[in-house]
Amino acid sequence: MAQLVADYVLERLTEWGVHRIYGYPGDGINGFLGAFDRANGDPDFIQVRHEEMSAFMACGHAKFTDEIGVCIATSGPGAIHLLNGLYDAKLDHQPVLAIVGQQKRMSLGSSYQQEVDLQSLFKDVSEFVQVCMDPAQARHLVDRAIRVALARRGVSTIIFPGDVQEEKAVPHPPRAHGAVFSSIGFSQPRIVPQEGDLDRAAEILNRGQKVAMLIGQGAADAADEVLETSELLGAGVAKALLGRAALPDDLPFVTGPIGLLGSRASYDLMKGCDTLLMVGSSFPYSEFLPEEGKAKGVQIDIDPTMIGLRYPMDAQLIGGAKETLQALIPRLVRKEDRSWRNDIEGWVEDWWNLVEHRALMDADPVNPQRVVHELSKQLPDGCILTADSGSSTNWWARQLRVRKGMLASLSGNLATMGPGTPYAIAAKFAHPERPVIAFVGDGAFQMNGMNELITVAKYRDRWPDQRLVFCIFNNQDLNQVTWEQRVLAGDPKYPGTQQIPDFPAARYAELVGLLGIRIDRPDDLAGAWSEVLSADRPAVLEVVVDPEIPPLPPHITMEQAKKMAKAMVKGDPERAGVMEKSLLGKLEEFLPGR
């Protein structure tokens, strides 16, 4: 039986199914640290290098399991460090619980050391935030926080003043006015739209002759239904990045990623369709959807607040992707004219040829697309793939052929730097028997990823399968932004902001006891991938890649090309290479004097 409030909270969390908590100590959570000791590994405290990483790991845990992710940090600075990772969870709709310490009740309001108004600070990021001021509150705060996070797919925060943590536990509040008696348990409801809405949606879809589907993470458990729907409708299926594992890439009508990081096939699919069926996605870039008025719209989303937000929808189906498609399918009439579907399959085939062609183009020293292309050929069954935010996210999106049974995620909506490494670590903890591969830019690695390799070294003995690979793209550049400067702002690369140090990531990996391999010749890539994927320890594969390969959007607008040309004219230090490799001569049309 739990002695103190902190013991009780941990015990209650295990009753909710929480067995692992990512965190970092501080005297603001002293009570919890003692309780972790007494809890004897259940829940398990996983010690990270930085609180932000613990929040990313909690988010990663939620993304790669059906469970809530939990992180813990001390008062003041520790709590503040959590925030970016919590926003990542909020924006990608992941259930995460943050437990944070606070100064003793008697010092609150005295501008005490490390006293921060945590309730205000966590208000915006949290669906639920409360301070536990009384031991009898602990039970319902834990129950409520978890239930709200699961129900609203977001962040809950409980703030525990240090002295409350060490008070005597009150598992059963007194039978008195004001007391509440909460309980454990959550089951996801089955949400299906009204019959009339389904009929209207089916009518629109049946009338359409060229149907495009766009799926997101909401479709992750509905692969069979998405397949059947697309088959009936003769539709092509594009995938928002968070939904990239929802359907395998080896299906001939899956056009792959969409948007700035997308494929030409998805672009053509959206441009040519007369009907759009969106399932479980809040993909933000509307310019990659059909032009307003050109296509009828049907959307399925479980969150009524996220519907009809990106494209005008003629039928709005509020419901779970699986159940709603199941209800829709009997209403759909198979399209006998398959010419649209044949067009799509042609685009998809062209796209994969282009992807291969781009990967095999010469570069100095290594074409980053080739790095991913070679991995794609060797992807182990059941692997989990993570990406950070940077130019390599483009290659992760485009070059990988994700197969059935794999999982993949990245920071889809916050698009923050930093989560690639901690997501992978959380994936390994959650699925120690599965291979995990992370893509991380050298900027993100230097920002925070490298510190968590120390965490990997600390815990790796626990994993029966040691396949955990961090692929670091060493381009000595904050390359994604360098290209955004060129294409969106028309400014040349400014080395003062963009150039970053040549950090020896592979040597660093060796230093912390992992395997480190550095590659600077494209022909060594295939061998290097097979080596790191069969190594007896987690590995860093550092590849020296060419920053002059453009992460080109699938379609370049005239305006973007002009901006890019302007950046070159203004004296971009990499002008010669960029011109040669990037637009394959396309840009020259826009340069003055030609």
Ligand SMILES: Cc1ncc(C[n+]2csc(CCOP(=O)(O)OP(=O)(O)O)c2C)c(N)n1
């Ligand atoms: C926390 C955070 N800071 C800054 C950015 C802006 N940003 C997006 S991508 C990027 C460059 C990342 O560089 P690197 O990790 O080296 O990857 P590369 O683009 O060079 O492949 C930056 C600075 C961001 N998304 N998140």
Ligand SMILES: [Mg+2]
């Ligand atoms: Mg870089």
